[in-house]
Amino acid sequence: GNEVSIDSLARKVQESLSLAKRHKFWETQPVGQFKDLGDASLPEGPIEPPTPLAEVKQEPYNLPSPYEWTTCDLDSEDMCNEVYVLLTNNYVEDDENMFRFNYSKEFLRWALHPPGYYKSWHIGVRVKTSKKLVAFITGVPAKIRARDTVVVMAEINFLCVHKKLRSKRLAPVMIKEVTRRVHLENIWQAAYTAGVVLPTPVSTCQYWHRSLNPKKLIDVGFSRLGARMTMSRTIKLYKLPDHTITPGFRKMELHDVPAVTRLLRNYLKQFVVAPDFDENDVEHWLLPKEDVVDSFLVESPETHEITDFCSFYTLPSSILGNQNYSTLKAAYSYYNVSTKTPWIQLMNDALIVAKRKDFDVFNALDVMHNETFLKELKFGPGDGKLHYYLYNYRIKHVLRPSELGLVLL
Numbered sequence: 001g002n003e004v005s006i007d008s009l010a011r012k013v014q015e016s017l018s019l020a021k022r023h024k025f026w027e028t029q030p031v032g033q034f035k036d037l038g039d040a041s042l043p044e045g046p047i048e049p050p051t052p053l054a055e056v057k058q059e060p061y062n063l064p065s066p067y068e069w070t071t072c073d074l075d076s077e078d079m080c081n082e083v084y085v086l087l088t089n090n091y092v093e094d095d096e097n098m099f100r101f102n103y104s105k106e107f108l109r110w111a112l113h114p115p116g117y118y119k120s121w122h123i124g125v126r127v128k129t130s131k132k133l134v135a136f137i138t139g140v141p142a143k144i145r146a147r148d149t150v151v152v153m154a155e156i157n158f159l160c161v162h163k164k165l166r167s168k169r170l171a172p173v174m175i176k177e178v179t180r181r182v183h184l185e186n187i188w189q190a191a192y193t194a195g196v197v198l199p200t201p202v203s204t205c206q207y208w209h210r211s212l213n214p215k216k217l218i219d220v221g222f223s224r225l226g227a228r229m230t231m232s233r234t235i236k237l238y239k240l241p242d243h244t245i246t247p248g249f250r251k252m253e254l255h256d257v258p259a260v261t262r263l264l265r266n267y268l269k270q271f272v273v274a275p276d277f278d279e280n281d282v283e284h285w286l287l288p289k290e291d292v293v294d295s296f297l298v299e300s301p302e303t304h305e306i307t308d309f310c311s312f313y314t315l316p317s318s319i320l321g322n323q324n325y326s327t328l329k330a331a332y333s334y335y336n337v338s339t340k341t342p343w344i345q346l347m348n349d350a351l352i353v354a355k356r357k358d359f360d361v362f363n364a365l366d367v368m369h370n371e372t373f374l375k376e377l378k379f380g381p382g383d384g385k386l387h388y389y390l391y392n393y394r395i396k397h398v399l400r401p402s403e404l405g406l407v408l409l
C-alpha cells in the first residue's frame, strides 16, 4: 500500500540530512561546484594555488575526544589484519545490503604500496581506551595526466567508518586530515571515486557485469533469471570455451615490462584523464600477482611484437545471509589495449581465463573502449554508478566515460 512506515520515513530524513551536511562540507572545498558548471570563463586546471609549506597546518586535526589518530603500517601483519577486519565488516555494501567488498590483505598491501608511497597517508582512527581500529582512509601518489598536463596527485581510497560510528561526523575530519598530510608532501591535487553524487563529478560511469557462474549469481541474488529463461538455457547462454583462442596469448612476465609500458602509454594518450605510467608503475600495477591482479598479452608468433594487453583485478565480495555461499568471486576489468587482436576476441579470452580461474562474475566500467565489447560479450548493465572526482583541479566539461582512461581500485 502507500503507507510509509515510520522507520523508512526516519531513514529518508536521515539520508537527506546527511546529504545536506555532505554538500555543506564539499561547498567549503576547492572542488568544482554545481553553481560553476555553466561558467565557461573558469579556466581548466588547479582551482587554488599551492599553500607555502610553512603555512600548512603542522599538527593533526582534532578528533572527537574518545578517538586518536594512528598510522597503519601494512607491512605489519597485525596492523594489516586490523585494517582487513575493519573493511571486511564495515566497508561498501550494495543498496540492498546483500554484498560487502572483501578486499584481501595481499590486495591491500599491493594497492597501498606503489612506487613512492607514503606510510603517513595510511591513516587510522582508534578508540583511545580500547585501541580498537574504528576508521580508515588512504592516499597513494600517482602521476595523472589531465589533457596535456601531468600532475602528481593523491589517489584517495578506502574511506571506511565503523558501522557503529556513522553520522558522528568522522568522515569530514578524516578527509581534512589526509588532505593535510598530502599537502605536507607538496601535493595539491587528488583523485577519488564514490557511488554517491558529490560536487562535482568529472565523469559518471556505469558498471556492467558478465556472468561466468550464472547459477550461483542467481542463487545469491546478484542476478535474476531472465524472463522466459530456464536455468539450463541461462547456463548455456553464458558458456565459454575451455581455452583462449588468440595465437600468442600468454601471461605477462617481468621481461615484458618495457614493451607493455610502451603499448599502454601509447594507448592511454587518447584519453582526457589517464595515469602517466612509467616502467616502475607498470611493474607494480600490472605484473600478475596471484589472487590480486592478472595480466595477459598477445605476442605475435611471427614478429614477437607485443600487440595487445588485457588485465583484471580480484575483488571478492562477502555474501551477507546466504545459506549456500559466503563469497562472490569477482574480477574487475583493469587496463586493456587492442592494436591487432579485435576487442571482442581479446576480451573474450579474458573472460575465458577468468572463468577458468573460477570467478563468478567479470565486472567492467564503460570507460575507455569498453563499450565496444560489453553488449556483444553478454555483459549486462549493473545498478551501480561510479562517479569520478578530482580535488583542486577543474576539467572544463564533464567527461563521457569513453574519454576517461583511469581505473581506481
Ligand SMILES: CNCCCN(C)c1ncc(F)c(N2CC(C(=O)NCc3cnc4ccccn34)C2)n1
Residues within 6 Å of the ligand: 092, 093, 094, 095, 099, 100, 101, 157, 193, 194, 195, 207, 315, 317, 328, 332, 363, 382, 383, 384, 385, 386, 408, 409
Ligand atoms: C574505485 N573504488 C571504488 C571501487 C569499488 N567498487 C568496485 C565499486 N564501487 C561502487 C559500485 F557500485 C561498485 N559496483 C560493482 C557493481 C556490483 O558488483 N554491484 C553488486 C555488488 C557486489 N558486491 C558489492 C559490494 C559493494 C557494492 C556493490 N556490490 C557495483 N563497485
